[in-house]
Amino acid sequence: MARKPGLATRIWRSVFRTPLTPRTERERKRVVLNHLVLHMRPVRLPERTVAFRHTFGLxxxxxxxxxxxxxxGVLLMFVYEPTPERAYGSIQALRRDVRFGGLVRNVxxxxxxxxxxxxxxxxxxxxxxxxxHGxxxxxxxxxxxxxxxxxxxxFTGYLLPWDQLSYWAITIVTAMLGYVPAIGDGLRQLARGGSEIGSATLINFYTFHTTVFPVTLVTLxxxxxxxxxxxxxxxxxxxxDEPVAEKPDTVLFVPSLLAREFVTALVLVASVLVISVAFDAGLAEPANPGMSPNPAKAPWYFLGLQELLLHFHPTWAVVILPGLALLGLLAIPYLRYDEPMxxxxxLSATGRSLAIAGALAAFALTPLWVLLDEYVTDWSGWLAGLPPGLSEGLVPAVIALGVMWGVVRFAARQHGGNRQEVLQAAFAFVATALVILTIVGVWFRGEGMALTWPWTS
Ligand code: HEM
Structure with a gap:
């Protein structure tokens, strides 16, 4: 008599065993309904899309x-207490008294x-x-x-440890909101839950961080x-030079892609664990509203923005330039292209040359701009008669955008290229400039936000 399959085998089969290619409507329904994993994924998919170097599994x-x-996060919530009096202590207790508490926080x-x-x-x-496209x-x-x-x-999580680093970083970023014309003060008050960072800010950030944003993230x-x-x-x-295939060769999701995704996830989890064991998340001195550290920096992912503040009038640095970048990003799919590629x-050999040209130009010009602005240019002095919004905002912004436009046009004249390829050059320029501004902000700004070498600060 044939042996009855064990529990593990039955679970495995119920989750993963599918008819290789669903041939009847009933089989198709079974595939779709019975298999949790396959709810999100097609049964078959184009063979080439499973190659790791196409998406890098990102x-x-x-x-x-x-x-x-x-x-x-859920584990941390068992210990963390969102009040200014207890937040810092609860993180200390987590690291000191809870088994693997520090590791969970690091992860x-x-x-x-x-x-x-x-x-x-x-x-x-x-x-x-x-x-x-499409x-x-x-x-x-x-x-x-x-x-x-x-x-x-x-950003909302950054405040929760309530140490000097987090307190002043949030102070700086929420202060940036004050630069929004007309409604700036209101926005800053709203973000802080009052005029200063305090218990209302902490409970607001905690609620957004543990409820509103996770739910929004998962839904999106x-x-x-x-x-x-x-x-x-x-x-x-x-x-x-290959045309788009009408009917590409396909493979089954299980095992072709699932196996790759599983391995990628395992490597990722292992890497995060190794990093978390090797590098502690750190905890500075408890927050002291009376004493600002010098330099006081925003979280690293906003340091590009903070760097812009050193070079442009605040309304331009905080509202107009990031606003234009965001609108540009949202508009990308809806622009007019000669032939969507x-x-x-x-996309093409020309596209590659243009993107490299854009990135290299930004790589050279962004540090140059930072240096010139630090040591040479004096917009408000040179254009003394103009209001600051023009002399320190519009004029340098038009020059910076003009330089980018000139570089992109020059590269397009050298290499050729259609609209989409030219857009790639501009995109590569902006993305590289953002990365470089962030690097400058993280490692090359010291006391008083003056330029410095990383090893001397
Ligand atoms: C929490 C953040 C995000 C998650 C978890 C996420 C997840 C994914 C996954 C799993 C895929 C399919 C596989 C892959 O392409 O690797 C995908 C595709 C895609 N994602 Fe995201 N994504 C995120 C953010 C973004 C952002 C910031 C953009 C761009 C603004 C974006 C645009 C797209 C597009 C256009 C596709 C379709 C790609 C294609 O058809 O080749 N995603 N995303």
């Missing part, structure tokens, strides 16, 4: 990090920081493979919202995945 990694953040901390980086890289991947248009918008929520969730992610599915999966990679990295 979207999946972001999703895995969100999951880790939720798991560790939460590093996963959150990694999520910002991975989400940014995923954005670059989707942009440079042209994954924002059925993917709106998913790009959802992705942009996801990026904003990831930043907001990180579900929508995002559903849109990927509706678009027929990720864009299909191809060689530069998607698939290979950088």
């Amino acid at each position: 979207g999946g990694m972001a999703a895995a990090l969100v999951l880790m953040l939720i798991l560790t 939460h901390h590093w996963s959150a920081n990694l999520l910002v980086i991975i989400t940014f890289l995923h954005l670059l991947r989707t942009f440079f493979t042209g994954a924002f 059925a993917r248009q709106f998913n790009w918008v959802i992705g942009t919202l996801l990026l904003l929520v990831v930043l907001a969730a990180n 992610m579900a929508f995002h995945f559903w849109r990927v599915r509706k678009a027929g999966g990720v864009v299909v990679p191809r060689a530069y 998607e698939g290979p990295w950088f």
Whole structure:
């Protein structure tokens, strides 16, 4: 008599065993209804899309990090107390008295920081493979919202340890809101829950961090995945000179992609654990509202913005330039293109040359701008008769954007290229400039936010 399969085998089969190709309506329904994993994924998918170097698994990694953040976040909530009197002490107690408490906090901390980086890289991947046309248009918008929520969730979490670092970082970023014309003061008060950072700020941030943003993130992610599915999966990679295949060869999701995703997730979790064991999330002195550290810096992902404040009038640095960047990002799928291109990295050999040219130009010009602005230019002195919004805002901004436009036009004249490829050059310029401004802010700004070498500060 044949042996009855064991419990583990039956669970495995019920989850993963599917008819190889659903042939009847009943089989198709069974595949869709019975298999939790397959709810999110198609049964078959184009063979080329499973290649790791097409997506680098970045979207999946972001999703895995969100999951880790939720798991560790819930554990942290058992110990953390969101009041100015007890918050710092509860983190100390977590690290000192709770078994693996420090490790759980470290995993939460590093996963959150990694999520910002991975989400940014995923954005670059989707942009440079042209994954924002047609059925993917709106998913790009959802992705942009996801990026904003990831930043907001990180930012609200930053305050919770209530140490000097977090207190003053939040003071600086919420003060930036005050530069929004007309409604700035109101916005700053709203973010702080009063005129100063205090218990109202902490409870507001705690509620947003533990409830509002996680729920929004998970909801948007579900929508995002559903849109990927509706678009027929990720864009299909191809060689530069190869036309888009009408009917690409397909493979089964289980095991072809599932196995790769599983391995990627395992490597990611292992890496986060190793980082968390090796590097402590740290805890500075308890928050002291009477004594600001020098330099007082925003969280690292907002240091590009803080760096802009050193070079442009606040309204331009905090509102107009980031606002234009955000609007530009949202508009990308809806611009007019000669022929929408998607698939290979950088879309074509010309696209690759233009993107490299844009990135290299920003790599050279951004530090140059920072140095000139620190030691040479004196906009308000040179244009003494003009209001500061023009002399320190409009004029330098027009020059900076003009330089970028000139570089992109020059590269396009050298290499050729259609609208989408020229857009890639501009995008590569802006993305590289942002990375460099962030690096300057993190490592090259010391006391009084003066330029310094990282090893002397
Ligand atoms: C928490 C943040 C995010 C998560 C968890 C996430 C997750 C994913 C996953 C799993 C995929 C499919 C596989 C892959 O491409 O790796 C995907 C695709 C996509 N994502 Fe995201 N994503 C996030 C943020 C973003 C952002 C910031 C953008 C861009 C603004 C974006 C735009 C897209 C687009 C356009 C696709 C379709 C790609 C294609 O068809 O090739 N996503 N995302």
